[in-house]
Amino acid sequence: MSEAQEFKYIGQRTVRPDGFDKVTGRAAYGADLTLPGMIWGKTLRSPHAHAKIRSIDISKAEAHPDVMAVATFKDFVTLQSESIAAGEGSADVLDLAKNCLADDKVLYHGHAIAAIAARTEQAAKDALSLIEVKYELLKPVMDVEDAMKEDAVVLHDDMFTAGYEEKPARASNIATRVEMKMGDVDAGFADADVIVEREFRTPTAHQGYIEPHACTVTYDEDGQSMIWCCTQGHFDVRTSTAKVLGMELSKLKVVASEIGGGFGGKTVIYQEPVALILSKKSGRPVKMVMDRDEVFIATGPTSAAKLKAKVGIKKDGTITAMQGWMAYEAGAFKGSPMMPGVMTMFTPYDCPNVLVEGFDVVVNKSKVAAYRAPGAPQAEYAAEMVINELAEKLGMDPIDLRLKNAAKEGTQTIYGPKLKKVGLVECLEAAKNSPHYQSALPEGQGRGLAAGFWFNVGGQSSVTVNMNTDGTGTIVEGSPDIGGSRASMQMMAAEVLQIEPKHLKPIIADTENLPYSQGTGGSRTTFATGMAVIEASEKVVAQVKERAAAVWNVTAEQVDYADGVVRNTAGEDSMTLAEVCKGAEKTGGQISGSANINARGAGPSFAVHICDVAVDQETGKVDVTRYTAIQDAGKAIHPGYVEGQLQGGAVQGIGWALNEEYIFNEDGVMENPGFLDYRIPLASDLPMIETIIVEVPNAFHPYGVRGVGESGIIPPLGAVGYAVGNAIDRKVEELPCSPPRVLALIQNG
Amino acid sequence: MAKTHVTTSINGEPQEFLCEPGDTLLDVLRNDLNMTGTKEGCGSGDCGACSVTLNGRLVCSCLVLGVEVEGAEVGTIEGVSSGDGLHVIQEKFLEHAALQCGICTPGIIVSTKALLEENPNPTEEEARYYLAGNLCRCTGYDKIIRAVMDSAETLRGGA
Numbered sequence: 006m007s008e009a010q011e012f013k014y015i016g017q018r019t020v021r022p023d024g025f026d027k028v029t030g031r032a033a034y035g036a037d038l039t040l041p042g043m044i045w046g047k048t049l050r051s052p053h054a055h056a057k058i059r060s061i062d063i064s065k066a067e068a069h070p071d072v073m074a075v076a077t078f079k080d081f082v083t084l085q086s087e088s089i090a091a092g093e094g095s096a097d098v099l100d101l102a103k104n105c106l107a108d109d110k111v112l113y114h115g116h117a118i119a120a121i122a123a124r125t126e127q128a129a130k131d132a133l134s135l136i137e138v139k140y141e142l143l144k145p146v147m148d149v150e151d152a153m154k155e156d157a158v159v160l161h162d163d164m165f166t167a168g169y170e171e172k173p174a175r176a177s178n179i180a181t182r183v184e185m186k187m188g189d190v191d192a193g194f195a196d197a198d199v200i201v202e203r204e205f206r207t208p209t210a211h212q213g214y215i216e217p218h219a220c221t222v223t224y225d226e227d228g229q230s231m232i233w234c235c236t237q238g239h240f241d242v243r244t245s246t247a248k249v250l251g252m253e254l255s256k257l258k259v260v261a262s263e264i265g266g267g268f269g270g271k272t273v274i275y276q277e278p279v280a281l282i283l284s285k286k287s288g289r290p291v292k293m294v295m296d297r298d299e300v301f302i303a304t305g306p307t308s309a310a311k312l313k314a315k316v317g318i319k320k321d322g323t324i325t326a327m328q329g330w331m332a333y334e335a336g337a338f339k340g341s342p343m344m345p346g347v348m349t350m351f352t353p354y355d356c357p358n359v360l361v362e363g364f365d366v367v368v369n370k371s372k373v374a375a376y377r378a379p380g381a382p383q384a385e386y387a388a389e390m391v392i393n394e395l396a397e398k399l400g401m402d403p404i405d406l407r408l409k410n411a412a413k414e415g416t417q418t419i420y421g422p423k424l425k426k427v428g429l430v431e432c433l434e435a436a437k438n439s440p441h442y443q444s445a446l447p448e449g450q451g452r453g454l455a456a457g458f459w460f461n462v463g464g465q466s467s468v469t470v471n472m473n474t475d476g477t478g479t480i481v482e483g484s485p486d487i488g489g490s491r492a493s494m495q496m497m498a499a500e501v502l503q504i505e506p507k508h509l510k511p512i513i514a515d516t517e518n519l520p521y522s523q524g525t526g527g528s529r530t531t532f533a534t535g536m537a538v539i540e541a542s543e544k545v546v547a548q549v550k551e552r553a554a555a556v557w558n559v560t561a562e563q564v565d566y567a568d569g570v571v572r573n574t575a576g577e578d579s580m581t582l583a584e585v586c587k588g589a590e591k592t593g594g595q596i597s598g599s600a601n602i603n604a605r606g607a608g609p610s611f612a613v614h615i616c617d618v619a620v621d622q623e624t625g626k627v628d629v630t631r632y633t634a635i636q637d638a639g640k641a642i643h644p645g646y647v648e649g650q651l652q653g654g655a656v657q658g659i660g661w662a663l664n665e666e667y668i669f670n671e672d673g674v675m676e677n678p679g680f681l682d683y684r685i686p687l688a689s690d691l692p693m694i695e696t697i698i699v700e701v702p703n704a705f706h707p708y709g710v711r712g713v714g715e716s717g718i719i720p721p722l723g724a725v726g727y728a729v730g731n732a733i734d735r736k737v738e739e740l741p742c743s744p745p746r747v748l749a750l751i752q753n754g
Numbered sequence: 755m756a757k758t759h760v761t762t763s764i765n766g767e768p769q770e771f772l773c774e775p776g777d778t779l780l781d782v783l784r785n786d787l788n789m790t791g792t793k794e795g796c797g798s799g800d801c802g803a804c805s806v807t808l809n810g811r812l813v814c815s816c817l818v819l820g821v822e823v824e825g826a827e828v829g830t831i832e833g834v835s836s837g838d839g840l841h842v843i844q845e846k847f848l849e850h851a852a853l854q855c856g857i858c859t860p861g862i863i864v865s866t867k868a869l870l871e872e873n874p875n876p877t878e879e880e881a882r883y884y885l886a887g888n889l890c891r892c893t894g895y896d897k898i899i900r901a902v903m904d905s906a907e908t909l910r911g912g913a
């Protein structure tokens with residue numbers, strides 16, 4: 006793409022095509038489908054964090070007149086350990102199945118054990134008490150450091166740490182150890198004038214989508230089945246469910262409902278295969294909707310982490326060495342986002358000497374799921390806190406320090422490639438010139454600033470653009486629309502077809518109407534699915550030209566297409582797109598274009614946030630008084646929804662930094678599984694979130710797009726954490742900065 | 755257990771239903787009357803996704819029993835737009851991109867309508883506190899507050 010593209014529709018603030026349904030309550034979400042004869046399923050969950058299951062007796066439940074089916078782990082097909090694509094990474098099928106319904110052990114408070122289907126939701130809930138489970142209690146392992154100890158109780162006796170040259174002699178809670186390095190950190194630290202080294206902790210936090218997981222399913226006698234559910238990736242729901250139930254993909258249709266938030270958490274299966282078992286056994290459609298407490302105790306939080314960061318710097322501000330260590334909780338089964346943590350930790354900096362070590366550790370908490378830039382916020386929090394402290398020590402402006410060391414085109418990353426063109430310097434400059442940074446900090450408040458890096462991903466997207474006989478069209482895509490992406494798809498197709506966006510209707514097809522498409526996650530949709538939309542639309546234009554050329558008896562090269570009109574450059578003829586579509590019947594059949602791509606070249610998006618806080622010295626309560634989020638979008642297709650991503654990410658990060666955390670009692674039981682006690686930010690907690698969109702085009706996307714969904718959740722942890730420390734003149738190490746913790750810091754120094 | 759017969763009015767239309775003593779108004783709306791515009795985010799009065807009006811007062815329908823609406827006037831998201839199109843508040847939410855996933859949107863629009871009927875000229879702070887019972891995890895509230903303030907201005911006759 007060229008640097009200065011002129012756009013007709015891209016960059017406008019159009020009204021989203023699915024908006025009407027969403028403001029009137031007509032849009033159908035996960036829990037909104039009812040089928041004739043439908044019954045309800047409910048899940049029995051473990052009251053214990055760690056126990057062997059001695060026996061499960063379902064006979065009383067099965068005999069009860071209200072109960073129409075009961076499911077346990079035994080109903081899954083016999084499974085072999087096998088890694089499959091799931092969520093934003095891979096998972097072992099056996100672990101997936103054991104997480105849906107426990108096998109011989111419960112591994113966390115809330116672990117599903119059995120499920121019952123009955124005529125009403127209440128009847129199903131009531132009947133759960135008829136299932137008798139005998140447990141042999143085990144000591145719960147609730148903390149990453151405890152879990153790593155030599156004498157720790159081991160969750161899985163067949164788990165041996167991967168990442169060492171020799172297989173360890175003993176099973177361990179450490180699933181994997183990773184080390185990445187470049188240069189020579191020892192030499193780098195020897196060169197440094199100032200070194201800061203600190204330890205940090207971040208809590209277990211939840212994605213907190215407002216819509217609980219929900220599905221309605223049918224299993225027909227001939228083996229054809231259907232799942233309607235709220236998911237970020239219905240093709241992956243199909244793969245995982247078919248695997249654990251031993252089904253052919255052609256027998257299982259998955260329909261993505263509208264989705265009420267996901268943030269990475271709705272990328273894995275929980276109830277879907279269980280509901281299908283219940284449907285098969287009862288011969289009825291089955292609906293399962295989680296209660297809010299089930300969402301907290303049994304679905305994807307993100308990893309609590311313990312981290313260390315050490316950075317050396319010369320007096321002039323040149324960073325000479327960076328070293329990190331991190332241990333991430335995976336929850337009950339291996340697979341924390343430790344790896345992206347290792348890869349992103351120091352990537353905003355151009356430093357030749359870097360060493361990072363990471364551990365993926367199982368504990369007795371629910372299995373973590375992806376959460377917006379999975380793994381990066383924790384690691385980059387540790388790094389940014391230390392960078393800020395170094396700036397303070399040197400008496401250097403924190404933006405200048407970052408500018409001096411900023412990663413740019415050609416910077417070597419720790420994970421292999423050199424960076425292509427990126428916009429960190431531009432974001433830092435925009436931050437420096439922002440009204441917020443230019444304004445004086447109000448008396449008594451604290452200010453913090455942090456940068457964030459996320460790779461962004463591409464991947465597989467399938468799209469078909471079907472033209473109607475009146476010149477309007479349908480964009481058939483496979484990426485669930487979680488935050489307004491239909492609007493972007495519509496605008497990108499409109500840009501190619503040169504007709505108004507409103508004449509194009511984007512729809513999310515089910516798994517039978519398109520080839521495989523990866524889920525919405527990793528900030529890939531506007532980039533990758535957008536690329537497929539552009540390619541499919543270009544194929545439509547090519548056909549339109551060919552048809553017109555045939556009518557005029559010229560070659561397609563002699564035909565021009567602009568503003569929705571084809572013109573014969575060798576004569577006077579012209580036809581509108583609508584006329585070509587209308588005549589398609591006589592020129593070779595209807596017109597459509599498909600593109601099934603595996604997009605490469607996702608451009609990283611850097612973010613820089615600035616935060617001011619006021620701290621109540623008596624209660625320790627922190628108020629964010631001003632906040633600015635700056636981010637490189639490459640090209641903002643719909644600036645309104647890009648700003649929305651920046652603001653939403655910032656506020657989730659603010660919640661994580663200030664209040665959100667799982668609280669467990671000594672038995673490993675979560676004590677705050679509700680929105681009253683797990684406190685996400687409210688409207689009354691926040692100021693307006695100022696945004697600055699920086700546009701450094703990504704050369705690998707026709708319009709320059711970089712994904713914007715994820716980077717925004719990274720900087721808040723460091724920006725807020727540092728601002729709080731700045732306001733109370735203390736060193737913040739542990740998040741969240743909740744009132745009791747801040748008060749303790751104020752009082753104890 | 756015997757079901758109770760309830761006669762009520764929903765969005766100005768007479769309505770009758772049978773409900774179990776333990777069923778909430780939210781259960782009745784969604785499961786018996788198939789009015790799924792009202793959403794459930796928590797079932798415990800903490801998220802506001804289930805916001806409706808009961809005799810003009812804003813309530814969480816998950817905290818009201820179905821039997822309690824006998825003889826009452828219930829207002830839901832389905833009644834906000836009229837036959838002639840969207841309500842100003844709905845239009846402003848779309849214009850300002852004040853929704854991402856949209857699951858909180860019906861509840862927030864019902865609450866905003868209640869706010870502006872009570873207080874046609876709220877300050878930003880008043881709007882933020884009035885909507886403090888409506889959680890939105892996607893937007894960070896910025897665009898929601900802009901849509902609310904713009905709706906208020908438009909409804910006051912500024913536009």
Ligand code: FES
Pocket residue numbers: 793794795796797798799800801802803804805814815816817
């Ligand atoms: S569902 Fe009623 S307040 Fe959340």
Ligand code: FES
Pocket residue numbers: 215265266852853854855856857858859889890891892893
């Ligand atoms: S738009 Fe998703 S919760 Fe508000």
